[in-house]
Structure formats: C-alpha cells, structure tokens
Amino acid sequence: MIELLEQGPGLYNYWMVVVLMMLGLYVLMAERNLVKKVIGLNIFQVSVIMLYITMGKVTGGTAPIYVEGSEDAIYSNPVPHVLMLTAIVVGVATVALALALVVRIHEEFGTLEEDEIQAAEGHG
C-alpha cells in the first residue's frame, strides 16, 4: 500500500489512463442511452491514445527534428505520436458511423433509450 502511494504521484499519467479507461467502460455498460454509450466508447478510446502519448515522452527530450550540431540532443519518441494520429482517425470514423446508426435507429424506433428499443424489438 505504501509502495503504491509512493509510486502513485510519480505515475499519475498511467493512473489517468486507467481511470479514463474504467470510466469509459462503465459509461458504456451502465448507460441505457445510445448517445451516452457512444460517448463512453470515445472516452475508452481516448484513454488508450493517452497511454501511447505518455510512452513517447522522454524526460528532458525535445521535438525530434535533426539540425546541424544537435547530435547530443535528447529526443522524444515520435513513433507513438504518429501511431495515434492514425488511431484518432479511426476513432473519429467509428464515432461518425456510430452516430449515423444512432440517427437511423431514432428514425426507425423513435427513441434512443435501450429499454424502449428492446421493447419495440420484441414486437417485431
């Protein structure tokens, strides 16, 4: 426990990742409204993006641009940042498709509450 407390503040970025991830997962499972589910999903995705950004940080590191005479410089790792650009695009595409489906569901069922949709599904 003491060990955990000592590690805690120093690793606050990882704690934020875990908190965000669980928050997203909770919203995803507990909320009955479809739009809120999409928001939960987005929070879940963002937590993983944060994990990658965090691991690219090198203490004292600078932007990884090579200039003449900067051989001794310490650079941040650019790879996770590049990866996350793609992951953000994937996340946006997912949310866009999810919201498009939500709009179509609202047109067909007239509601976004999962209980009411399930009741309507029961009637065909």
Added chain:
Amino acid sequence: MSEPSMGFTEVVIENLPILQVILPLMAAPVCVLLRSGRASWALATAVAWVNCAISWALLQIVLRDGFLSYAVGDWPAPWGIELRIEPVNALVLLIVSGIAAVVITACPRSLDSEVPAGRHYLFHAAFLLCITGLLGMASAGDAFNVFVFLEISSLSSYSLIALGRHRRALTSSFRYLILGTLGGTSILFGVGLLYMSTGTLNLVDLGQRLQDVGPTRTVMVAMAAIVVGSTLKLALLPLGAWLPNAYTFAPSTVTAFLAATATKVAFYVLARFIYRVFSPAIAFETFHLDAVLLPLALASMVLGAVLAVFEKDVKRLLAYSSLSQIGYMTLGLSLVSVTGLAGGLVHLFNHALMKSGLFMVVACVVLRTGSSRIEAFHGLGRRMPFTMAAFVVGGLSLIGVPLTVGFISKWFLVKGALEQELWPVAAVILGSSILAVIYIWKVVEVGYFKEPHPDFEAREAPLSLLIPTWLLLAGAVYFGIFAEPTTGLATLAAQSLMEAAP
C-alpha cells in the same frame, strides 16, 4: 524498388503482397464514383477474382520459399512496415479472397430483393473495403497495422450489416459496433503495452525481443488485452453475444461472406499473437492460457449447438451453429500440439466452405419465399429440390459425416485431444456433433416430410445463385474426399506456428 530494366510482369510479381490490399482499396472509391449498381458490381467482381488469383500465386510462392517478406515503401523491417506471408497467412488469404469472389459473383439477385437499388453501389464499396481490411489484417507483419486493418474491416462490416432490410439490422449493427470497437481498442491497448516493453511493433521482432523480456506483468496484461480483443472479434463465448443478431439481420449474402471470413481472420490474429509473438512457452506454460481457452471453447461448442436446436429461424440457427464451430477452432488452438492446431486451421478452411454454402442456401430461400423462418422451409424438398439438396450436403458436412470436410476437421481434433489423453474433450466433440445432427435434421425433416406452408410461395432459385452455392458445397465434398492438399497445408501452417521464433 523496380529497376527500369524490369518488365511489367516482374514488377507485378514483386509487389503481389501489397497489390491484393491496394486493389480493393482503390476500387472502393471508384465504386462510389460510378454510382451504378451494375457497373460497381462488375468492378467489385473483377477485383475479387483478381485477388483470388493473387492469393493463389502467393500460396505457391510461400510453398516454394517458406515465407515471403515485403517491405512497404522499400523501408526494411523492423523499421518500416512489413507484409509477411507465411503458410498460415497464405491459407487465410486464400479463404478470404476465394469466398469473397464466389459470394460477390452470386450477390446481385439476392441483393435486388433485400437492399434498395439506390444503395447497391455503396454496398459494393463497403464490401471491397471489408475485403481490404481482412486481407490486410491477414498479411500485415506489424502489430499496429493489424489494428488499423481490423478497424477498416470492422467499420465496413458494421455498415454492411446495417443494410439489412429489417430495422433490427440497425440495432444489431450498433451493438456489434460497440463490442467490436471495444475489442479493437483492447487490442490497441495490448499492442501499446508490448511496444513499451520491447520498443518494436514488427511481429517477428516482437516475438524475439519478448523472449529476452520474459513473462513480466506488463506482458501478461498485454496478452490479456489482446486475447480479449481478438476473442471479441472471433465471437468466442462469453464475448460472442453480438454474432447471432448481426448474422440474422444482415443481408443474406453479407452473412455468407462474414460468417466465412471475419471470424476466421480474428482466429488467425489470435493464433498468430499467441504462438508467434508471446510464444507457447510464455502463453501456455507461464500464464496457463489454455486453462482459460479450453473451457470456453468447450462451452461454446455445446451452448451454440443447444441454442441452435431450439431455434425457429434457420438463419439464426446457422449463426448459433457458427458459435459452436468457433468453439471447435479455438479448441484446436488450445490443445497446443501440431495435430490440434492443424485441426483448428483445417476447420478454418472447411467451415468457411460449408457455412458460406449453407448461408447461400438461406439466401436462395429468402429470395424465393421472403423469409428464413423454419415454416418457409416446409416442403422445399419438392419445390426447390436443388437448393434443399445443397442444404443436406452442407448439413452433413457440419455434422461431420465421412466423405465431407467436417469429418476431416473433427478427425484431427479428436486425434489431437486423444494424443494428450483428454478423453472428456473428445467426448464433448462427439456430443456436440450429435447436437448438430438434431438441428440439421430439424430443417431437413420439414423440408422433405412436411406439406408446403400456405403463407410461402416458392420455386427453384435462379442459377446465378445456385451455381455459386453448389460450387462452395462441392468444395466441401471434394476436400472431404481428397483432403491431402488442405490437411497438408494446415499441418505445414501449424508447424510453422509452433516452431520457436527464428
């Protein structure tokens, strides 16, 4: 890469691994620009058959050389992005592109009756993107690209499912989207942890460096995240809740395609990560993954079959049966032996053939009767004799009767279980096959021994649907009699997965 002196053929052969991913990716936006159902269908079909030929060529190259590595943009691995084709990928690529080609060729008539004509070109575009994603996933030699292609295939399959004519297709697609994204993001999380531990994303490189890192807690969490993510896409119990509805409400041809390919590629991803990245030593000996996967596989096999027995809708019945068959494949994976793994892989191929054939039969019935309920099958033995006969052939194969492919895969799995003296497992395999007899017989019985239901008109399905259906099911019989090519390839693939990272 291509010297000016090289001829066109050499350049094409050199770039085959990337061509099969790029071709459908480029053709998809062209489909949208064409804005015509027929033209986009012709383009998609042409691309799918070219892809099929490419997969065949890749398989020949892999059988000759052992593996094929392609550096995208000429950046050498492990820095650049690598496409790496090994026997196991070659098998998966051939399944995906072969089934895609047959299904897209057959789809126009079925599509006319199930999807509004104005959306056909979008259907073909999404179909091509789905092929891109699946082939990309199966050929990527880089963990992050596996995730990207996974999302490409997933996003396009959500939209394909949402095209179903019933409004419940929308809610099924939404639920699949939520769970699928959860799975995809979970894989991304696991890959991130692996990158933290090793500093590399290349799958081969990861496998080597993880041996030095050893079974740390980070590696354990990474493995848990990747296993959860890929079993979600694989639809292994208890994470397969999305599958029955998604398969039931999707357009029939989409179901035939997805049932044969999407779960198969997810299985490949799971096998590839467990065997080649984490290595059996870490995954099974240290973390005892088999203690998790084996019971889940057995539970899937039995529960899927039991649900199928009580189901009144044939499309959903086959979807439940898919859950059960996914259990067989995962069982092969969790036996940790060449025979078991080869059984899982040969079942991958065999199940793709028979289940896409059976879903094509359902597509024929839905086209003629407008329903997939069991009442629609009443008396079809006389009214749609060729369609119903196809169902019988596919059903026999699903049960595992000798001279069909189902027998071959079950033979391997039972042999794998007995090699390790797991008698109860062998008993469950046989028990689940008996349940398959019950649910297949249920449909066959009403097809041949019941009077036609007054609500459903029916006449024989058009040849454009019947020929592809019979092609798939003839394959299921052919490879059941002449099993040497598929079992040989599956054994080779299993051996290459089992051997320690080079």
